Amino acid sequence: MEKIDLSSLTYEALTDTVKAFGLPAFRGGQIYRWLARGVQSFDEMSDLSKDLREKLKETCTLATVTQATCSHSSDGTKKFLFRLSDGNHVETVLMRYEHGNSVCISSQVGCNMGCRFCASTLTGKVRNLTAGEMLAQITYINRTDPVSHVVVMGVGEPLDNYENLVTFVRNLSSAKGFGMSQRHISVSTCGLVPKILRLAEENLQITLSVSLHAPDNETRDLLMPINRTYPVEALLAACDRYIAATGRRISYEYIMIHGVNDTPEHARLLARRLARKLAHVNLIPMNHVEERDFQPSSPDRIRRFSSILSEQGINVTCRRKLGKDIDASCGQLRAKFEKQSKN
Numbered sequence: 001m002e003k004i005d006l007s008s009l010t011y012e013a014l015t016d017t018v019k020a021f022g023l024p025a026f027r028g029g030q031i032y033r034w035l036a037r038g039v040q041s042f043d044e045m046s047d048l049s050k051d052l053r054e055k056l057k058e059t060c061t062l063a064t065v066t067q068a069t070c071s072h073s074s075d076g077t078k079k080f081l082f083r084l085s086d087g088n089h090v091e092t093v094l095m096r097y098e099h100g101n102s103v104c105i106s107s108q109v110g111c112n113m114g115c116r117f118c119a120s121t122l123t124g125k126v127r128n129l130t131a132g133e134m135l136a137q138i139t140y141i142n143r144t145d146p147v148s149h150v151v152v153m154g155v156g157e158p159l160d161n162y163e164n165l166v167t168f169v170r171n172l173s174s175a176k177g178f179g180m181s182q183r184h185i186s187v188s189t190c191g192l193v194p195k196i197l198r199l200a201e202e203n204l205q206i207t208l209s210v211s212l213h214a215p216d217n218e219t220r221d222l223l224m225p226i227n228r229t230y231p232v233e234a235l236l237a238a239c240d241r242y243i244a245a246t247g248r249r250i251s252y253e254y255i256m257i258h259g260v261n262d263t264p265e266h267a268r269l270l271a272r273r274l275a276r277k278l279a280h281v282n283l284i285p286m287n288h289v290e291e292r293d294f295q296p297s298s299p300d301r302i303r304r305f306s307s308i309l310s311e312q313g314i315n316v317t318c319r320r321k322l323g324k325d326i327d328a329s330c331g332q333l334r335a336k337f338e339k340q341s342k343n
């Protein structure tokens with residue numbers, strides 16, 4: 001019989017499971033708190049009797065990550081390669097800001113979205129991460145570096161792993177567990193329209209980031225295969241719906257790629273598309289990926305693009321590059337590691 005992964009259950013489901021074992025409900029609360037603290041085994045749950053811990057081990061399991069490698073950047077950024085219990089690896093990044101420590105987690109092993117500039121998708125999706133595996137990336141780091149913010153912007157498309165993602169967000173933000181404010185949690189998507197509409201109805205106060213990267217279908221089709229299924233108009237309409245339902249501003253991510261999406265015409269069209277919306281544009285200098293032939297825009301072109309947006313009244317910032325001296329963009333570390341292990 002397959003064991004029940006307690007770390008991937010919501011508080012309610014965990015309590016029900018515990019009750020079904022004939023245990024009092026408060027045992028569920030105790031286990032839930034231990035999972036939020038990142039225990040690696042039932043043996044660390046010191047307020048459960050040894051007997052009970054042994055009994056739990058027979059039928060239940062919990063997700064853990066172990067550190068395969070960790071690179072340190074001179075700016076304080078740490079990039080972890082974590083090993084999952086089945087031998088797969090995921091990347092997680094800790095970034096230090098004035099407002100606190102932010103962790104960027106992966107939501108899948110690999111990715112199926114096929115974005116042309118991205119290293120995470122080169123070998124496709126291997127599997128979804130469980131809710132417990134998403135939380136474990138954070139609780140592992142939180143043991144030494146207190147984590148105040150989380151972005152789901154590492155490897156994977158979080159809305160292609162919808163149920164696990166929502167369970168993870170509820171667990172991370174539950175006052176009975178980790179207790180992170182939902183306003184400190186960002187989820188980034190390449191634009192799965194039906195899932196954005198569903199997320200709008202979940203009554204969450206998280207920040208949604210949308211990887212837009214182009215204001216027109218011709219350019220976006222070239223960069224992101226998902227645009228052929230959900231074109232720009234449909235995506236922006238879903239974003240409007242999300243804003244109306246949640247009252248939350250959307251953050252549009254825009255990678256600057258030389259000669260592809262960074263002309264003044266692109267900037268003006270983007271400004272028209274986002275005019276009068278509750279929107280923020282985050283310009284991202286593209287990280288060069290060895291296997292991809294796009295080049296990053298020059299700082300001058302980025303400045304020009306940014307000033308056109310602000311002249312048109314659009315909120316715009318340019319992402320600071322952290323961890324430049326360690327394997328930069330998502331997917332690169334895992335790809336390199338897998339390549340090396342095959343050699």
Ligand code: SAH
Nearest residue numbers: 117118153156157188189190211253286287
């Ligand atoms: N699948 C989700 C989340 C993971 S990607 C999404 O698409 O949003 C996280 C962010 O990194 C996205 O905005 C993505 O477009 C960006 N990204 C991917 N490859 C990049 C590269 N080479 N340089 C800079 N940003 C990149």
